[in-house]
Amino acid sequence: MNKEMISLKQAVCIIALFVFGSSAIVGVSGEAKQDGWLALLIAIAFAVPVIFIYGRLLVLFKDMDIFDMFITTFGKFFGKAISILYILYAIHLGSLVTRNFSEFIQVSTLDHTPQFFTIAFIGLLCILAVKSGIEVLGRWSLIGIVIVILIVVITSLMSMSIIRFEHILPIASQGFSKILGVSYGTLTFPFAESVLFLGVLSTLKPKASPYKAYYFGVGLGGLLLFIVVLRNTFVLGGELLGNIYFPSYISTSIIILGNFLSRFEELIGANLLIAGFVKISICLYVACVGIYKVFNLKNYRSIVVPTALFMLTLACIIYKSTMEMFNWLKIYSIYAAPFEFIFPILLLVVAEIKEKIKKNKEEKENELPEEELT
Amino acid sequence: MENIIFCSIIYFFFVIFDLKPLAKNKDFKAFWFYTVLLILTYAVHILIGIGVDIPSPAEPIAKGIGALFNVRS
Numbered sequence: 100m101n102k103e104m105i106s107l108k109q110a111v112c113i114i115a116l117f118v119f120g121s122s123a124i125v126g127v128s129g130e131a132k133q134d135g136w137l138a139l140l141i142a143i144a145f146a147v148p149v150i151f152i153y154g155r156l157l158v159l160f161k162d163m164d165i166f167d168m169f170i171t172t173f174g175k176f177f178g179k180a181i182s183i184l185y186i187l188y189a190i191h192l193g194s195l196v197t198r199n200f201s202e203f204i205q206v207s208t209l210d211h212t213p214q215f216f217t218i219a220f221i222g223l224l225c226i227l228a229v230k231s232g233i234e235v236l237g238r239w240s241l242i243g244i245v246i247v248i249l250i251v252v253i254t255s256l257m258s259m260s261i262i263r264f265e266h267i268l269p270i271a272s273q274g275f276s277k278i279l280g281v282s283y284g285t286l287t288f289p290f291a292e293s294v295l296f297l298g299v300l301s302t303l304k305p306k307a308s309p310y311k312a313y314y315f316g317v318g319l320g321g322l323l324l325f326i327v328v329l330r331n332t333f334v335l336g337g338e339l340l341g342n343i344y345f346p347s348y349i350s351t352s353i354i355i356l357g358n359f360l361s362r363f364e365e366l367i368g369a370n371l372l373i374a375g376f377v378k379i380s381i382c383l384y385v386a387c388v389g390i391y392k393v394f395n396l397k398n399y400r401s402i403v404v405p406t407a408l409f410m411l412t413l414a415c416i417i418y419k420s421t422m423e424m425f426n427w428l429k430i431y432s433i434y435a436a437p438f439e440f441i442f443p444i445l446l447l448v449v450a451e452i453k454e455k456i457k458k459n460k461e462e463k464e465n466e467l468p469e470e471e472l473t
Numbered sequence: 474m475e476n477i478i479f480c481s482i483i484y485f486f487f488v489i490f491d492l493k494p495l496a497k498n499k500d501f502k503a504f505w506f507y508t509v510l511l512i513l514t515y516a517v518h519i520l521i522g523i524g525v526d527i528p529s530p531a532e533p534i535a536k537g538i539g540a541l542f543n544v545r546s
Binding site for chain 2: 213216405417418434
């Protein structure tokens with residue numbers, strides 16, 4: 100079987116959609132109220148060194164995914180143990196995102212439809228995408244990102260009539276410790292979640308730089324989120340922003356143009372369909388590749404369906420209410436830290452030390468024959 | 474009840490069109506992995522369908538982290 104390859108453009112689009120994914124619907128840095136945009140900017144700044152670590156790992160371990168990296172660095176036993184943790188993390192994250200969307204659909208439109216059906220249909224779509232391979236997902240992302248950008252631009256322009264710029268004032272009134280806390284939460288969800296791309300970017304074309312893919316992807320996703328957060332703040336104001344679920348939906352639902360053009364909130368549902376679908380598919384893809392590597396299976400495609408079923412079943416039972424879902428975000432910032440920061444940093448440190456020892460050995464070996472000659 | 478019927482139809486199609494070929498190709502590792510997860514998830518869906526309250530795995534995680542870091546969910 101030929102190895103799947105994605106181009107730099109496709110990788111950038113997938114990462115941007117992944118970052119934008121559920122965060123656009125659930126809302127980021129809402130706790131910081133009118134300073135949410137500031138918290139988001141700080142989170143993007145924090146994300147720069149974090150994604151440098153991810154990029155460096157991809158450069159050090161060429162053509163390897165995150166599971167190969169752990170197994171070659173920490174040995175079979177510890178490597179596979181950490182890999183299993185990452186598989187569970189990918190499955191858990193996928194189920195959380197699926198549940199975000201089913202909750203959103205139930206709250207916004209299909210209030211009498213059991214969430215099981217929404218989850219099942221999203222799941223079937225993701226199974227089809229992952230079974231088709233990462234190349235198909237890459238090509239889809241190229242189209243998807245254009246639609247998402249158009250939706251963000253259109254909804255932002257449409258809301259110009261109801262924007263009140265004074266909603267952003269007073270700046271930094273929440274205090275810097277609070278803003279920093281919120282920006283850490285925004286870093287863990289969604290920016291550092293891109294750690295899962297360590298399992299995807301091994302399929303990047305050889306000439307393409309993983310640094311570029313990461314920086315442009317997270318940058319584009321961050322920029323779109325920034326526009327959305329600014330729009331929500333200008334339209335709703337800090338107090339309201341801090342007290343509602345699904346702020347993007349609310350802020351676009353109050354747009355009425357010329358007394359006859361309304362219901363723009365359905366565009367937010369389209370965002371969900373495009374970006375969220377990519378995010379769930381990436382989680383599923385990484386989980387399947389991990390299972391295929393850890394258990395030495397023949398092909399990752401053969402286990403897409405059971406892994407997806409497990410993910411979707413988890414999504415059905417993970418929360419009991421929308422409130423519980425939003426409360427979980429506080430726990431999530433701590434729960435995700437080992438996967439997003441501690442393990443990658445540990446891996447990078449060990450890999451750099453190994454690389455240095457290897458270089459020193461090679462230099463010594465090169466020096467010896469020269470000395471013998473003289 | 475509609476959950477159980479819908480779920481059974483989907484699972485039936487997966488068994489026929491996805492699981493059966495694995496056995497035919499003698500990919501037994503994947504076959505057993507598939508079968509175990511299929512039975513497990515189907516059982517959970519049946520339980521949900523008949524109204525059993527299944528505890529969420531997020532609860533012990535939240536409790537553990539809450540106790541360790543003094544965070545309230």
